[in-house]
Amino acid sequence: MISKELQKAREFEAHYGPFIPDDQRPAFHVTPTIGWMNDPNGFSFYKGEYHLFYQYHPYSNEWGPMHWGHVKSKDLIRWERLPAALAPDQEYDQNGCFSGSAVELPDGRQLLVYTGVRQIREENGILRDRQTQCVAVGDGLNYEKYELNPVISAKDLPAGGSVCDFRDPKIWKEGDTYYLVAGNRTPDGSGAILLYESPDGFAWRYAGVLAACHNQYGRMWECPDFFPLDGKYVLLTSPQEMTAIGLEFHAGNGTLCLIGELDQARKHLLRDNVQAIDYGLDFYAPQTLQTPDGRRVMIAWMQNWETSKCQALGIRFFGEMTLPRELSIRDGRLIQTPVRELERYRSYQILYKNVLVSRMTTLQNVRGRTLDMTITLRPVSETSTYRWFKLNVAGDGEHMTTVRFKPDCNTLRIDRTRCGFPHDIVNVRDFMVRPRRGELKLRVILDRHSMELFVNDGEQAATTMIYTDPSADAISFEADGSVLMDVEKYDLVCEGGAQ
Numbered sequence: 284m285i286s287k288e289l290q291k292a293r294e295f296e297a298h299y300g301p302f303i304p305d306d307q308r309p310a311f312h313v314t315p316t317i318g319w320m321n322d323p324n325g326f327s328f329y330k331g332e333y334h335l336f337y338q339y340h341p342y343s344n345e346w347g348p349m350h351w352g353h354v355k356s357k358d359l360i361r362w363e364r365l366p367a368a369l370a371p372d373q374e375y376d377q378n379g380c381f382s383g384s385a386v387e388l389p390d391g392r393q394l395l396v397y398t399g400v401r402q403i404r405e406e407n408g409i410l411r412d413r414q415t416q417c418v419a420v421g422d423g424l425n426y427e428k429y430e431l432n433p434v435i436s437a438k439d440l441p442a443g444g445s446v447c448d449f450r451d452p453k454i455w456k457e458g459d460t461y462y463l464v465a466g467n468r469t470p471d472g473s474g475a476i477l478l479y480e481s482p483d484g485f486a487w488r489y490a491g492v493l494a495a496c497h498n499q500y501g502r503m504w505e506c507p508d509f510f511p512l513d514g515k516y517v518l519l520t521s522p523q524e525m526t527a528i529g530l531e532f533h534a535g536n537g538t539l540c541l542i543g544e545l546d547q548a549r550k551h552l553l554r555d556n557v558q559a560i561d562y563g564l565d566f567y568a569p570q571t572l573q574t575p576d577g578r579r580v581m582i583a584w585m586q587n588w589e590t591s592k593c594q595a596l597g598i599r600f601f602g603e604m605t606l607p608r609e610l611s612i613r614d615g616r617l618i619q620t621p622v623r624e625l626e627r628y629r630s631y632q633i634l635y636k637n638v639l640v641s642r643m644t645t646l647q648n649v650r651g652r653t654l655d656m657t658i659t660l661r662p663v664s665e666t667s668t669y670r671w672f673k674l675n676v677a678g679d680g681e682h683m684t685t686v687r688f689k690p691d692c693n694t695l696r697i698d699r700t701r702c703g704f705p706h707d708i709v710n711v712r713d714f715m716v717r718p719r720r721g722e723l724k725l726r727v728i729l730d731r732h733s734m735e736l737f738v739n740d741g742e743q744a745a746t747t748m749i750y751t752d753p754s755a756d757a758i759s760f761e762a763d764g765s766v767l768m769d770v771e772k773y774d775l776v777c778e779g780g781a782q
């Protein structure tokens with residue numbers, strides 16, 4: 284049964300979505316059908332296709348009562364739009380269907396698990412959320428909410444766990460048992476990731492605290508994801524209210540990757556390494572799936588809460604997802620590379636070897652706003668140095684976005700100050716990189732309004748929206764001193780694949 288709230292959302296998006304011109308959308312990155320999008324939800328492989336749902340408010344470009352939007356894909360690059368999957372239409376989710384995940388049931392149906400939000404006026408008159416975990420079952424198109432929802436509520440919390448901040452279940456199956464992790468606020472005001480288990484995906488039992496923040500990395504931990512990877516266990520989460528730590532973690536809403544071993548008896552993560560997931564300006568709430576060939580693939584919201592109220596005028600949608608990225612672990616650190624399927628969309632290869640960059644340089648046929656380009660930098664000789672190297676993209680004389688490398692302190696800087704955006708938002712981010720024998724590799728993926736940067740074959744990723752008109756497509760290179768550079772550049776061509 285499709286509720287009237289869901290029917291209304293579906294009619295609205297079917298009516299207004301087609302009015303958004305294709306050239307306002309990126310070629311490869313998922314955008315909402317219409318209106319607002321935040322976190323990826325229910326990222327999963329189901330009946331031979333990848334499904335992606337997203338936090339969705341179709342009626343405006345602002346966050347509002349959350350629905351789940353829906354797209355699917357055969358190759359993680361070209362996406363097909365589907366009608367909205369969930370709307371806030373029950374008492375327990377009347378103020379929103381918050382983030383969650385998906386898994387296939389033994390009978391072939393797909394189970395969605397999400398946070399139902401209901402606001403309650405407390406004795407002091409303040410409206411506060413009651414967040415509970417709920418499920419819905421469906422066929423990849425239509426979903427029915429379970430009559431016994433919510434399936435995890437206040438009574439299933441550990442002592443002192445907050446009933447207001449309890450959200451974002453990520454489900455998986457191991458053997459015959461289903462597990463989920465969810466974020467919760469603990470009595471010290473910070474966050475913890477709680478673990479639950481179930482024989483069938485409907486009846487859940489609290490199983491312990493997988494990891495806790497103890498006010499060390501931000502406060503409330505949102506959107507957890509937990510999985511084994513290359514012999515280790517990985518917990519991804521997105522903390523709120525971070526304070527900056529060196530160049531590793533920036534202030535505000537950040538992202539955190541904890542890598543370690545699992546204490547099987549206590550079901551607790553023993554961490555060896557803690558790092559940021561992405562070092563750019565626009566990246567939050569990542570979620571992963573496992574592909575049929577065993578790859579762990581992550582996608583995230585390509586935005587940040589701090590600046591999401593500043594929007595380009597006249598565009599009838601807001602929000603994009605990152606490209607899906609393959610994850611692995613190298614030297615104890617998280618490695619991310621764009622899914623290999625992207626390479627099928629490369630065309631018009633341009634190669635340059637050993638270009639000497641010592642002042643502003645442009646190269647024939649190296650320009651564009653939908654491209655995949657790898658630059659390898661190396662010193663001219665073993666004894667030579669240079670003060671900085673700059674890559675400028677999305678340029679037109681007035682505008683540009685810059686990636687600057689300083690070899691003396693091994694820092695990269697992303698700077699979109701001159702991208703043409705009329706809001707005074709955070710535009711610059713610095714982070715540390717690790718050149719090998721003086722060599723640094725930068726892979727840049729541009730898709731109209733975004734730049735995703737992968738350093739040294741994915742050792743670090745940095746993601747940034749750039750609000751420059753797509754006609755600004757000049758690319759230039761600059762150095763203070765001299766440096767040698769190889770360039771390998773492809774256009775990315777995706778006929779009719781705009782999302």
Ligand code: FRU
Pocket residue numbers: 321322338349381382398450451505506567568
């Ligand atoms: C993270 C988040 C989630 C929540 C959702 C609401 O960006 O705050 O914790 O489920 O957004 O839209």
